[in-house]
Amino acid sequence: MINATSLFMAGRALENAGNIAIQNLGQPERAADMYKRASELYMQNMTPDRAAEMLEKSARAMEPISVDAAIDLYIGACNIYENEERAKYATDTYKRTISLLVKHKRYEKATEILQRLGNVQKDTANKSSYYKTLLSIIIVQLAAGDEVEAGKLFQSFCIVDGFVRSEESNVAHAMLDAFEHRDQNFYNQTAARQHVGFLDNEIARLARNIVISNDLISGGGYVDPNGAPGPGPSGPPGPYQQQQQPPQHGGFYNNNNNLGGNNNFNGPPPPRQPSPYQPPGFNGAQTGGNNNNEKSGTTSGGYDISPASHRNQDERSDADWRALTSDRPASANTPPQIQQQPYHPHQQPQQQQPSQHFQQPPQNQQHQHYPQPAQPPSRNYYQDADDDGDLL
Numbered sequence: 001m002i003n004a005t006s007l008f009m010a011g012r013a014l015e016n017a018g019n020i021a022i023q024n025l026g027q028p029e030r031a032a033d034m035y036k037r038a039s040e041l042y043m044q045n046m047t048p049d050r051a052a053e054m055l056e057k058s059a060r061a062m063e064p065i066s067v068d069a070a071i072d073l074y075i076g077a078c079n080i081y082e083n084e085e086r087a088k089y090a091t092d093t094y095k096r097t098i099s100l101l102v103k104h105k106r107y108e109k110a111t112e113i114l115q116r117l118g119n120v121q122k123d124t125a126n127k128s129s130y131y132k133t134l135l136s137i138i139i140v141q142l143a144a145g146d147e148v149e150a151g152k153l154f155q156s157f158c159i160v161d162g163f164v165r166s167e168e169s170n171v172a173h174a175m176l177d178a179f180e181h182r183d184q185n186f187y188n189q190t191a192a193r194q195h196v197g198f199l200d201n202e203i204a205r206l207a208r209n210i211v212i213s214n215d216l217i218s219g220g221g222y223v224d225p226n227g228a229p230g231p232g233p234s235g236p237p238g239p240y241q242q243q244q245q246p247p248q249h250g251g252f253y254n255n256n257n258n259l260g261g262n263n264n265f266n267g268p269p270p271p272r273q274p275s276p277y278q279p280p281g282f283n284g285a286q287t288g289g290n291n292n293n294e295k296s297g298t299t300s301g302g303y304d305i306s307p308a309s310h311r312n313q314d315e316r317s318d319a320d321w322r323a324l325t326s327d328r329p330a331s332a333n334t335p336p337q338i339q340q341q342p343y344h345p346h347q348q349p350q351q352q353q354p355s356q357h358f359q360q361p362p363q364n365q366q367h368q369h370y371p372q373p374a375q376p377p378s379r380n381y382y383q384d385a386d387d388d389g390d391l392l
Helices: 006-023 028-044 048-062 067-083 091-103 107-121 127-143 147-157 167-181 184-191 201-208 318-326 381-391
Strands: none
Touching: 006 028, 006 048, 028 048, 028 067, 048 067, 048 091, 067 091, 067 107, 091 107, 091 201, 107 127, 127 147, 127 167, 127 201, 147 167, 167 184, 184 201
16 A cells, blocks of 8 residues: 655655666765655654665665765664664664674674664574674674673673573683683684674674784783783782791701891701711711801700711621621622533433532531441452362
């Protein structure tokens, strides 16, 4: 049904005049003015959809001439849809406005329009489009260099039902982590994901062209791009660093050391540990301590600081060891060597005699001599033969 009232027909006439001015005459400014006047007539005729369309046509005509004027016209069209409670039909108008703002780096205004679009989409059943809009807000904030605000917005978006389990949430979280650690490679891998390509063309192109700078971030210091943030400058020493430890000097306790006078350690002296064998001439007191009081055997701080003997009772001198080892045969220190005999196939192998080195030494026993029995006289067979011959 065509509305044939005078206001509607006047608006229709101005719309046709604007088409002729931009297509045939090449006068975009004049055409934009005609579209704007036609929009006012449509609003007076109670046709807000046609009025918003005229503002969009006027904005497209002004884009090559004045970006600011085109942005104002696009935002005016969005306001008409919202005021007439027909914002759910203005999705394309919102997206055109956002693309123009992002293209000309008007990130603050683009974030505002994206939030207005999100308020429209959150009441619809298409949650996927709503999640894409939330991810677009995070990307625009990161492109603007305000990663702190991007983190705050992400925390507020996590309250939205289902957003935490979505892929858009994973992408946004990965981008924030890359900015936190200044990892450009990890961010490039995140921006190359498939879900970033599903966004609007200008938003996807913006996400892939973001470069992480090495500026100061809130709550921390300068961050190395090759690694995670390192420790900052050291502060005042804590209670554990201020606590003084008792000195250790040559195995004995000395309260008056040469490193700085009396210390404040008033506890018992550390227990003496048994030291291993030390060579002759080694003095344990040479490693440190106050040597002035060692000769007199005086005490300091209530403790005996006289040096301990460097030889224990169970230790033997070198002379004792030489006396013990000099009488031992040389063969006792080295194992016996077995001489290999040449092999003869027709000779029985000789049994190896047990070594006498491992036998017990013979004990001094008195051997008793027993009388040997008398042997019978042997017979001379040659003499017997002679005797037999004589008898014969």
